[in-house]
Amino acid sequence: xxxxxxxxxxxxxxxxxxxxxxxxxxxxxxxxxxxxxxxxxxxxxxxxxxxxxxxxxxxxxxxxxxxxxxxxxxxxxxxxxxxxxxxxxxxxxxxxxxxxxxxxxxxxxxxxxxxxxxxxxxxxxxxxxxxxxxxxxxxxxxxxxxxxxxxxxxxxxxxxxxxxxxxxxxxxxxxxxxxxxxxxxxxxxxxxxxxxxxxxxxxxxxxxxxxxxxxxxxxxxxxxxxxxxxxxxxxxxxxxxxxxxxxxxxxxxxxxxxxxxxxxxxxxxxxxxxxxxxxxxxxxxxxxxxxxxxxxxxxxxxxxxxxxxxxxxxxxxxxxxxxxxxxxxxxxxxxxxxxxxxxxxxxxxxxxxxxxxxxxxxxxxxxxxxxxxxxxxxxxxxxxxxxxxxxxxxxxxxxxxxxxxxxxxxxxxxxxxxxxxxxxxxxxxxxxxxxxxxxxxxxxxxxxxxxxxxxxxxxxxxxxxxxxxxxxxxxxxxxxxxxxx
Amino acid sequence: xxxxxxxxxxxxxxxxxxxxxxxxxxxxxxxxxxxxxxxxxxxxxxxxxxxxxxxxxxxxxxxxxxxxxxxxxxxxxxxxxxxxxxxxxxxxxxxxxxxxxxxxxxxxxxxxxxxxxxxxxxxxxxxxxxxxxxxxxxxxxxxxxxxxxxxxxxxxxxxxxxxxxxxxxxxxxxxxxxxxxxxxxxxxxxxxxxxxxxxxxxxxxxxxxxxxxxxxxxxxxxxxxxxxxxxxxxxxxxxxxxxxxxxxxxxxxxxxxxxxxxxxxxxxxxxxxxxxxxxxxxxxxxxxxxxxxxxxxxxxxxxxxxxxxxxxxxxxxxxxxxxxxxxxxxxxxxxxxxxxxxxxxxxxxxxxxxxxxxxxxxxxxxxxxxxxxxxxxxxxxxxxxxxxxxxxxxxxxxxxxxxxxxxxxxxxxxxxxxxxxxxxxxxxxxxxxxxxxxxxxxxxxxxxxxxxxxxxxxxxxxxxxxxxxxxxxxxxxxxxxxxxx
Numbered sequence: 001x002x003x004x005x006x007x008x009x010x011x012x013x014x015x016x017x018x019x020x021x022x023x024x025x026x027x028x029x030x031x032x033x034x035x036x037x038x039x040x041x042x043x044x045x046x047x048x049x050x051x052x053x054x055x056x057x058x059x060x061x062x063x064x065x066x067x068x069x070x071x072x073x074x075x076x077x078x079x080x081x082x083x084x085x086x087x088x089x090x091x092x093x094x095x096x097x098x099x100x101x102x103x104x105x106x107x108x109x110x111x112x113x114x115x116x117x118x119x120x121x122x123x124x125x126x127x128x129x130x131x132x133x134x135x136x137x138x139x140x141x142x143x144x145x146x147x148x149x150x151x152x153x154x155x156x157x158x159x160x161x162x163x164x165x166x167x168x169x170x171x172x173x174x175x176x177x178x179x180x181x182x183x184x185x186x187x188x189x190x191x192x193x194x195x196x197x198x199x200x201x202x203x204x205x206x207x208x209x210x211x212x213x214x215x216x217x218x219x220x221x222x223x224x225x226x227x228x229x230x231x232x233x234x235x236x237x238x239x240x241x242x243x244x245x246x247x248x249x250x251x252x253x254x255x256x257x258x259x260x261x262x263x264x265x266x267x268x269x270x271x272x273x274x275x276x277x278x279x280x281x282x283x284x285x286x287x288x289x290x291x292x293x294x295x296x297x298x299x300x301x302x303x304x305x306x307x308x309x310x311x312x313x314x315x316x317x318x319x320x321x322x323x324x325x326x327x328x329x330x331x332x333x334x335x336x337x338x339x340x341x342x343x344x345x346x347x348x349x350x351x352x353x354x355x356x357x358x359x360x361x362x363x364x365x366x367x368x369x370x371x372x373x374x375x376x377x378x379x380x381x382x383x384x385x386x387x388x389x390x391x392x393x394x395x396x397x398x399x400x401x402x403x404x405x406x407x408x409x410x411x412x413x414x415x416x417x418x419x420x421x422x423x424x425x426x427x428x429x430x431x432x433x434x435x436x437x438x439x440x441x442x443x444x445x446x447x448x449x450x451x452x453x454x455x456x457x458x459x460x461x462x463x464x465x466x467x468x469x470x471x472x473x474x475x476x477x478x479x480x481x482x483x484x485x
Numbered sequence: 486x487x488x489x490x491x492x493x494x495x496x497x498x499x500x501x502x503x504x505x506x507x508x509x510x511x512x513x514x515x516x517x518x519x520x521x522x523x524x525x526x527x528x529x530x531x532x533x534x535x536x537x538x539x540x541x542x543x544x545x546x547x548x549x550x551x552x553x554x555x556x557x558x559x560x561x562x563x564x565x566x567x568x569x570x571x572x573x574x575x576x577x578x579x580x581x582x583x584x585x586x587x588x589x590x591x592x593x594x595x596x597x598x599x600x601x602x603x604x605x606x607x608x609x610x611x612x613x614x615x616x617x618x619x620x621x622x623x624x625x626x627x628x629x630x631x632x633x634x635x636x637x638x639x640x641x642x643x644x645x646x647x648x649x650x651x652x653x654x655x656x657x658x659x660x661x662x663x664x665x666x667x668x669x670x671x672x673x674x675x676x677x678x679x680x681x682x683x684x685x686x687x688x689x690x691x692x693x694x695x696x697x698x699x700x701x702x703x704x705x706x707x708x709x710x711x712x713x714x715x716x717x718x719x720x721x722x723x724x725x726x727x728x729x730x731x732x733x734x735x736x737x738x739x740x741x742x743x744x745x746x747x748x749x750x751x752x753x754x755x756x757x758x759x760x761x762x763x764x765x766x767x768x769x770x771x772x773x774x775x776x777x778x779x780x781x782x783x784x785x786x787x788x789x790x791x792x793x794x795x796x797x798x799x800x801x802x803x804x805x806x807x808x809x810x811x812x813x814x815x816x817x818x819x820x821x822x823x824x825x826x827x828x829x830x831x832x833x834x835x836x837x838x839x840x841x842x843x844x845x846x847x848x849x850x851x852x853x854x855x856x857x858x859x860x861x862x863x864x865x866x867x868x869x870x871x872x873x874x875x876x877x878x879x880x881x882x883x884x885x886x887x888x889x890x891x892x893x894x895x896x897x898x899x900x901x902x903x904x905x906x907x908x909x910x911x912x913x914x915x916x917x918x919x920x921x922x923x924x925x926x927x928x929x930x931x932x933x934x935x936x937x938x939x940x941x942x943x944x945x946x947x948x949x950x951x952x953x954x955x956x957x958x959x960x961x962x963x964x965x966x967x968x969x970x
Binding site for chain 1: 524525528530540556558559560563564565568582583584585589590600607610611635
């Protein structure tokens with residue numbers, strides 16, 4: 001589905017997921033006010049609630065990157081055309097998607113400048129200047145930035161021409177260290193996506209045809225959306241000496257010999273926003289993981305007009321108490337809107353916990369917490385509110401993770417032949433585990449026949465396959481296949 | 486000075502400020518490893534120590550913006566050419582500096598896309614869609630982003646083709662509210678720059694010829710560098726209904742009548758990094774304001790080899806203690822580098838406080854704190870270290886502010902005639918207060934004759950002038966003139 005077709009429609013009701021998942025997705029993100037279409041092809045506006053999810057993702061990842069010794073830096077948006085030519089696979093991979101600046105300040109440029117789709121080349125050029133000796137290593141740098149890939153088919157958050165991301169770029173003395181870094185960052189992504197966004201993922205290695213253009217090895221975490229499709233939620237690349245050779249990044253090693261550095265790169269992007277929506281959302285609307293939800297708790301005072309002022313007064317106190325404890329809390333005390341309407345509204349917006357308080361609750365020193373996921377209602381003491389809310393947020397996070405994991409497990413199939421895979425993909429959707437001989441031809445054949453691509457070679461496959469699903473030869477790898485965003 | 490000329494030079498010694506201030510600036514930022522030149526004209530790389538200053542600026546400003554009800558959002562990098570045509574002054578102001586994307590993904594674009602120099606037009610277009618009724622107002626949005634202005638003459642941090650900034654964009658029901666917002670944000674900038682970066686500023690209104698292209702009124706804070714030149718450190722604009730009319734941003738007011746919104750915009754950028762370097766640095770190197778310094782304290786163990794292990798062990802404990810208290814602390818315990826060399830190194834890098842500890846200090850349960858600014862050495866009890874360090878950081882901040890303020894006051898002149906101003910600007914450098922009749926011709930004449938531009942019309946001028954310094958007619962305003970970066 002292309003964004004341009006969606007722009008004009010005004011959302012009143014949310015299409016059920018079972019009826020049209022793509023329609024559901026667009027309905028939800030528009031109705032919940034996360035984004036809007038922009039007048040530039042394939043580019044969206046991140047509205048405050050959508051952007052705040054990204055801010056919470058950034059805060060936590062940034063903390064983890066720094067904890068592991070990385071520092072942030074910032075490199076230019078523009079990349080001279082000649083830089084792309086230096087790494088052959090890289091230029092072939094990215095050239096088809098580049099926008100070019102050809103004029104500036106009224107003059108034609110001598111050399112075209114690409115808008116960065118990723119920064120290996122620019123950073124490679126700089127590292128060549130910065131790195132002379134083993135004493136300069138490792139270089140552990142991350143960048144938060146916008147990047148552009150001129151995509152033909154776009155989808156808000158998941159595939160947009162401009163998107164926001166972080167890209168880590170490190171340089172090391174040898175392969176072992178660089179591979180350790182690659183794996184460390186992959187594990188940070190896995191842990192973050194599972195324990196912060198409540199999305200279970202499959203961790204593994206990309207097949208050669210799916211790896212990053214210019215990498216030796218690419219590793220990924222793959223998440224299953226509620227329509228059974230995959231999203232690559234994060235990647236970490238061991239680049240070997242490919243970019244070091246292309247940009248001549250050499251250093252004097254401990255034996256006084258010039259050597260190429262080994263580099264890595266790794267990134268996650270605003271795709272994560274699209275992923276968490278498609279993993280957790282339901283027919284009532286968004287369901288936001290508590291750790292990144294702009295509002296974690298929404299307070300809704302209830303009861304008849306005559307007790308309203310007293311109830312709202314008490315609700316104000318609860319609001320202040322939660323806010324002081326660092327909980328992101330909102331209150332909707334509008335008198336002219338029915339509580340039932342508000343309940344629906346904040347369910348649709350995905351607020352993890354609703355707090356209701358009425359006149360009788362007030363008298364009894366209690367209030368009611370309601371989970372967005374299970375719908376469970378819990379009467380809690382006001383005296384103990386902060387702890388109760390924190391516990392309920394934790395519970396909602398766990399409920400989301402467990403539901404997503406159950407869904408994924410239920411839609412995770414294991415097949416022996418291409419025919420089985422066709423049936424599985426067509427009828428049951430989801431991920432399919434199959435044996436693969438390692439030939440690009442067989443991999444392409446799967447794609448042509450089923451529309452599914454190899455997602456990765458999982459580190460811990462449920463079963464180990466012995467035969468290639470296409471040619472029947474001995475399987476070199478057990479691979480997860482799925483249709484993907 | 487153009488950046489291109491500077492690129493190849495390797496800095497060994499820092500040129501004294503009195504000998505060549507521009508040279509000093511470049512020497513310092515390169516030697517202290519804040520930035521590097523990039524292969525793209527006018528674009529720099531923000532290295533980790535340079536970028537971290539920006540991160541601390543961001544954290545605090547972002548906190549203040551949110552505290553005053555603003556939320557972040559993100560708008561596209563690309564702006565269709567037609568958008569610029571909609572506001573006449575705006576297009577005239579920015580057109581000469583725009584880079585254009587003309588091709589993407591192998592095809593010529595139907596309409597050229599500018600790289601945003603600022604986002605009033607894109608945001609105006611979106612606000613038109615978002616604002617229907619007074620219930621939608623005010624809209625209080627900020628964006629952290631990269632922007633591009635293809636500058637002819639560039640200088641790292643102070644004037645680069647691509648730079649990082651924040652741009653606030655708000656829409657209001659009426660002029661009064663919008664003007665209050667404009668002033669509120671100006672005051673946030675003043676307070677931040679004075680109390681966080683230790684830079685005293687002149688607060689005032691820009692003359693019409695110096696205002697933002699498309700604004701009704703522009704207000705600024707102006708800081709004096711150590712060579713007497715001015716830097717516009719932040720601006721806040723009341724845009725009236727100019728952009729509302731251009732983008733047809735109307736709302737149904739409380740009387741059920743369609744009306745144009747009144748908008749504001751306001752921004753600060755990575756220029757602030759250049760400013761704080763030029764305000765506080767000296768012939769020994771950088772001097773970083775404690776609140777934004779990447780390292781606030783550097784611990785240097787001293788003494789003979791035989792006590793080394795014990796001293797380093799104790800220094801490690803002090804390090805842990807300070808770190809736990811949230812102080813950004815570093816330690817240089819290299820055995821093969823002399824303490825005197827380290828003292829110079831961290832003075833050059835502008836670390837606000839040095840902590841020395843030797844074997845005798847250890848026995849006595851003390852250590853020594855040294856201020857980067859006054860050089861004062863203070864022997865403090867280890868038991869009370871966190872409080873002592875915090876107090877010394879506060880003291881260094883105050884010393885920096887007072888020094889900068891004294892310097893500015895000493896280089897702040899008051900003149901009656903153009904001849905006096907010429908002499909003042911040529912011989913004494915600094916800011917000059919003078920009367921101005923309000924005519925653009927007289928203002929231009931000052932610039933042509935002295936190279937000084939009107940910085941702003943200060944809200945609180947030291948004296949009020951009665952005659953225009955050029956034509957001798959009655960002064961409408963008392964204006965601060967200076968040569969500026």
